[in-house]
Amino acid sequence: MTEVETHTERGWDVLRIRSEGLVAELVPGLGGTVTSLRRPDDDAELLWRTPWGLRPLTPTLPGNAEASMLDHFPGGWQTLFPNGGDTAHAHGVEWGYNGETRLAPFDWQVDGSSVIMNTRLVRSPFRVTKIVTVDGPTISIEESVHNDANEAVEVMWGQQVVLGAPLLGPDTVIESGATIVHPDPTATSGANYNDVMPWPRSVGEDSMINLRRVVGPRADHARLAYLTDFVDPKITVRNPAADLGLDLTWDAEAWPYAWYALESGHRRGFPWFGDGYFLALTPSSSWPAHGIHDARRISKATVWVQPDETRNARLALTVHASTE
Template sequence: MQIEQLTVNDWEVLRLSDDTVSLDVVPALGGTVTALRRRSDDASLLWSTPWGLRRRGAWSLPGSSEAQMVDTYPGGWQTLFPNGGDTAVVGGVEWGHHGEARLTWLDWAVDGEALVLTGRLVRSPFTLRKRFALEGGEVVLDETVHNVGGEAVELMWGSQLALGGDLVGPGSSVATSASTVHPDPRFSISTSYDDLMPWPRSHGQRTVVNLSRLPGPDADETRLAYLADFDTPTVTVRSPDRRVGLDLTWDESWPYLWYSMEAGGRHGFPWYSRGYFLALTPGTGWPAHGLHEARRASATTTWVQPDEERTTRVRLRVHPEPVR
């Protein structure tokens, strides 16, 4: 594995690469991965926001927790911890939309054939360690959280990948070993979290939708659903012509997956009918509306005891370029 140090809009960016893939990691932005590419043809697999990685120190207007999150969101691959979705007040302080880990400054070092990032959160009593390694076309991420406080903490934890580029298009396919799907009532009319359906069906905004096929960018559609009951925690996404593909696998300690598809359905801020991406988020709980809603709707929050350490693993395998 090679590591190249770059400067992008005043941010230090580390480019990890081997013979098959490269990824760009921003240590001072919680180890966010802003790019994942197949080296043989430079195919891009992640989605970037229209503003991308804004210049470091750029001004932001006051606003809601979600607005502040969007201001600092470049797209790509981020850790959601210790909260997922809407802000939650815990221990007397707001944890913010998608939590604090995605913004935490992480120091970095090279450990053999791996990049190791470490840092301390401020609004919750945790240290975070992220270890990236490249193994023959696979990106392996080991994440460790450690409760350094003297109290047990209730939380949510996940890893969100916003997929786009050459991977996502009209007719892209999604395959998974999940067997059940919960709709999100905020995006599915006349439903509740209890309206269970078999994969790949889910309640959409207007009718039942097939989650295994992606709509085009002008479909005027937003999907949000929660997958569960995996045989093996895995999802495969392929481009319409099947020339670009990605396998996502993760640790069984994360039993759920958020499936979020934006295809021009979000009017107004932040996408103004031009958002087009598939976000997949394996994690400890659901729905994507903050800690308190996860406790109320599904009882899927997680408790971490004082001095307890948890580690989980995510793997991404980029499919090789097909022989023509």
């Protein structure tokens, strides 16, 4: 039996969707962001939350695109659309860091065990629909984007899931259906996007990195890589020490790639000040994570959505014990 409750947090309407296997919280007014996923028997949290969490609606301080994005970034699970990563000027307007959808206010209604959310973006001509369903230990997001305009629009599209402790720790193991890894040279000096490696290997600063294993917190370590050529669109993350695991599965036709980003105390100063510890996994239409112009130039993996065309995709997350 799935129950949906509403409460208020810092002025936001927050929906709590509870089943026998999972408790999810989402904020329709902030892009439909999923801010919490907990296992009900022990309250173990899977998602990572920024130190400031869900902030009240406040004026944004002056700053660059990343700083402006972080002003209202609570962590958790968000849609990246119509841009991914660095801000870009496209179709006559600036598209912000990770796109507009993550900030857009959604109208919503409850339909059984699902929450149906709808919005119309401002800086691009899209209507976005998200259907969030919690069923037992699984939460799924079915998403559609519809081009209302009379011209084709080039976009990036993905779902970013940011994981933290207790799922993330020195015992955590990551399995992937990808076969190819591309390192990101902006994160690893001397690397090149064409330094193709077989999963789980990637190029590090001093040696090869095993992406299957992660480091503990405050290890002064960061990774950014792109997983491609999936034989199975699936990533499994498990931590035997916490007896906690999850499976991410998604629609590979819409999102054939996945970004892999790990931060463990490497970034000094703003925003983490040496204390960030999270793993961000982003099934996506495109790579790298540096805005639509780099995605077009480097991977030629942007998507053109034609007038009156609708694109659909689905991502599911299933929670389980680490041994399952």
